[in-house]
Amino acid sequence: MKNSEIKKYYKKKIDEIKKHNKLYFQDNSPKISDQQYDQIKKEIFDLENKYSYLKSPSSPSETLGYTPSKNFTKSQHRVRMLSLSNAFGVEDLENFEKKIFNYLNNKIDIEYSVEPKIDGISASLTYKNGLLVMGTSRGDGTTGEVITENLKTIKDIPHKITDLDFPKDIDIRGEVFIKKDDFYNLKNDFANPRNAASGSLRQKNPSETKKIPLNFIAYTYGYFQNDKIKKQSDFLSYLKKWGFKINEYNKVLKTIKDLESFHKKFENDRFNLKYDIDGLVYKINSLDLQKRLGFTANSPRWAIAHKFSANSAFSQITDINIQVGRTGALTPVARIKPVNIGGVVVSNATLHNEDEIIRKDIRIGDTVKIERAGDVIPHVILVDIKKRKKKSKKFVFPNNCPSCGSDTIKEFNRITKKYDAVRRCVNEGYDCEKIAIEKIKHFISKEAMNIDGLGKKVVENFWDLNFIRFPQDIYNLDYNKILNLEGWGELSVSNLKYSIDQSKKVSLERFLYAIGIRHIGVENARLLSEYTKSIKNFMSFVNKNKLNDFLNIDGIGETQINSLKKFFDNKINYVVIEKLSKILNISDLKLNKDGKLRNCTFMFTGKLLNMSRAEAKSLIEENSGSVVSSVNKKLKYLIIGEKPTNRKVQQAKELGIKILSQKEWISLLD
Numbered sequence: 001m002k003n004s005e006i007k008k009y010y011k012k013k014i015d016e017i018k019k020h021n022k023l024y025f026q027d028n029s030p031k032i033s034d035q036q037y038d039q040i041k042k043e044i045f046d047l048e049n050k051y052s053y054l055k056s057p058s059s060p061s062e063t064l065g066y067t068p069s070k071n072f073t074k075s076q077h078r079v080r081m082l083s084l085s086n087a088f089g090v091e092d093l094e095n096f097e098k099k100i101f102n103y104l105n106n107k108i109d110i111e112y113s114v115e116p117k118i119d120g121i122s123a124s125l126t127y128k129n130g131l132l133v134m135g136t137s138r139g140d141g142t143t144g145e146v147i148t149e150n151l152k153t154i155k156d157i158p159h160k161i162t163d164l165d166f167p168k169d170i171d172i173r174g175e176v177f178i179k180k181d182d183f184y185n186l187k188n189d190f191a192n193p194r195n196a197a198s199g200s201l202r203q204k205n206p207s208e209t210k211k212i213p214l215n216f217i218a219y220t221y222g223y224f225q226n227d228k229i230k231k232q233s234d235f236l237s238y239l240k241k242w243g244f245k246i247n248e249y250n251k252v253l254k255t256i257k258d259l260e261s262f263h264k265k266f267e268n269d270r271f272n273l274k275y276d277i278d279g280l281v282y283k284i285n286s287l288d289l290q291k292r293l294g295f296t297a298n299s300p301r302w303a304i305a306h307k308f309s310a311n312s313a314f315s316q317i318t319d320i321n322i323q324v325g326r327t328g329a330l331t332p333v334a335r336i337k338p339v340n341i342g343g344v345v346v347s348n349a350t351l352h353n354e355d356e357i358i359r360k361d362i363r364i365g366d367t368v369k370i371e372r373a374g375d376v377i378p379h380v381i382l383v384d385i386k387k388r389k390k391k392s393k394k395f396v397f398p399n400n401c402p403s404c405g406s407d408t409i410k411e412f413n414r415i416t417k418k419y420d421a422v423r424r425c426v427n428e429g430y431d432c433e434k435i436a437i438e439k440i441k442h443f444i445s446k447e448a449m450n451i452d453g454l455g456k457k458v459v460e461n462f463w464d465l466n467f468i469r470f471p472q473d474i475y476n477l478d479y480n481k482i483l484n485l486e487g488w489g490e491l492s493v494s495n496l497k498y499s500i501d502q503s504k505k506v507s508l509e510r511f512l513y514a515i516g517i518r519h520i521g522v523e524n525a526r527l528l529s530e531y532t533k534s535i536k537n538f539m540s541f542v543n544k545n546k547l548n549d550f551l552n553i554d555g556i557g558e559t560q561i562n563s564l565k566k567f568f569d570n571k572i573n574y575v576v577i578e579k580l581s582k583i584l585n586i587s588d589l590k591l592n593k594d595g596k597l598r599n600c601t602f603m604f605t606g607k608l609l610n611m612s613r614a615e616a617k618s619l620i621e622e623n624s625g626s627v628v629s630s631v632n633k634k635l636k637y638l639i640i641g642e643k644p645t646n647r648k649v650q651q652a653k654e655l656g657i658k659i660l661s662q663k664e665w666i667s668l669l670d
Helices: 003-026 034-050 090-104 148-152 180-184 193-201 232-241 256-272 287-293 354-360 433-444 456-464 471-476 479-483 490-503 508-514 522-532 535-543 547-552 558-569 571-583 613-622 646-654 662-668
Strands: 074-076 085-087 112-118 121-128 131-137 143-145 169-177 215-224 251-253 277-284 303-307 312-324 330-341 344-350 367-371 379-383 505-507 585-587 601-605 637-640 658-661
Touching (some): 003 330, 034 085, 085 090, 090 287, 090 303, 090 613, 112 232, 131 143, 180 193, 215 232, 232 287, 251 256, 256 277, 508 522, 508 535, 535 547, 547 558, 558 571, 637 662
Antiparallel strands (some): 074 143, 112 251, 112 277, 121 169, 169 215, 312 367, 367 379
């Protein structure tokens, strides 16, 4: 399955969970079960775990579901409340540990703190001088709702702590939940225990919350100036000493084999617990190591959630459709007779690509096994040949785009020396209807221009009505015409207009991501924006045919450069950006210039000791420096590790660039 297909499916799941988040968190009227909701989350988490380039501010790994309600005061978390990556088996756990070793550039003995993953609602409690001064929901991970008085109704949450060891200023984090027996008396009012907990915490009147038998288990901290607690397991012991309830099943394990063994046993015993859990959480026990490993954009590097096993089922393929994505990828999707898999009704399953159909000989009318496992996307595992009809015919994959009729190609991969499995429409611009629609959907998405109210279905409807054909058309909509459409009223039209007007002010990196250049995701858009600083400078590189200069950016390679060239070879793409540049206020990038390495550029050659390139790059950027990928006059320092490239060292000497050892570089950071 190729990147464009994965991104398309990922965006579909993000839109789906956004819809249910609003129903669940804001409207308190969920339309799906707790298990179905978790399955959607599971798909998103696993995609992000498997494909590092998938990032979205709307992902549950970034926001855990919802924007704080306007009905509550908002408060920004002092330390973000991120979600966890997922594991579904031994291979995922081994990859998790391998990534840790790679990041540290050192294979060390690791100890894990293990705890059940309670299926509830996360909350943060701020204590100052022993007093509970504020309680917040997770919200979108950055900002939460202030629900202090509601949280104070929970008997497990101390209002005042007098223990002498208790920190003067700390955010205690934990899970609010309802026990199975208690929920039985509430089942007529709420869809499931988690929804009951969420709805209760978001009551405007705390006396109503008090009527609900909520529980709280503490498991970590957010903000905390810690200088004496060295292990997660020790912190849990302190939590208990301070008066908080912790999970009775917390324990410390050392090896992947131990984790897997404990997981198997616990999966069988979980139904005997008094509350719902959906897996186990493994955290690196050393807090110093946690701090060093840090976070990715959406999750900590030092923790992972090991989910319980998924299910599978048999169903019949009624049809095979070819979907065209934003980057022209043709994705075959099997339409199947609806079947319940792990509490989720599945009616579609990806067939990945043409090669996969041929390899498994998948045909319309076949009875197939559908699974939702580690890959999470419902997919066909095997065909039950015994149930195949005698007149069954092989599926013929189209050589032309089903949308515009253009030729489709399989690109040659220079790295693997093979042709890609995915066919793509050769149309690069807006001439292909399906590509154009998907480009516009991408443009208005949360992580791009963030135009609320202009969702996927609305884009399709406006396309059919000929309201939009290009992204710039969004800013010239006739709101009077929209007002006359079914389902639209003055308030919804007003909200749409407000959201569109708000989107006119956008950062450079968001804009570069929004225009939808293949291989330019959120991270690469950020790198380009940091390098070019303004849309004017960016377009100057385009106009002067200097896109190859971007090879100086650490993280940008030939794949991205070729994609940029191909994108701008299409005149329509250029015109779209030109028109948008006149409509939008694309802010110039203003980087933090207060770090110790400000105005300094670095390059590495050779192997670093006990540190990966990723960690070193992160340290430099955190201190306002930048990393380049070639030796030139703009380079200030060349950092050499073990077995450096002699050519780079010689070039640096010839250009008068200062050469530092790893130890000398570290000394710059104290």
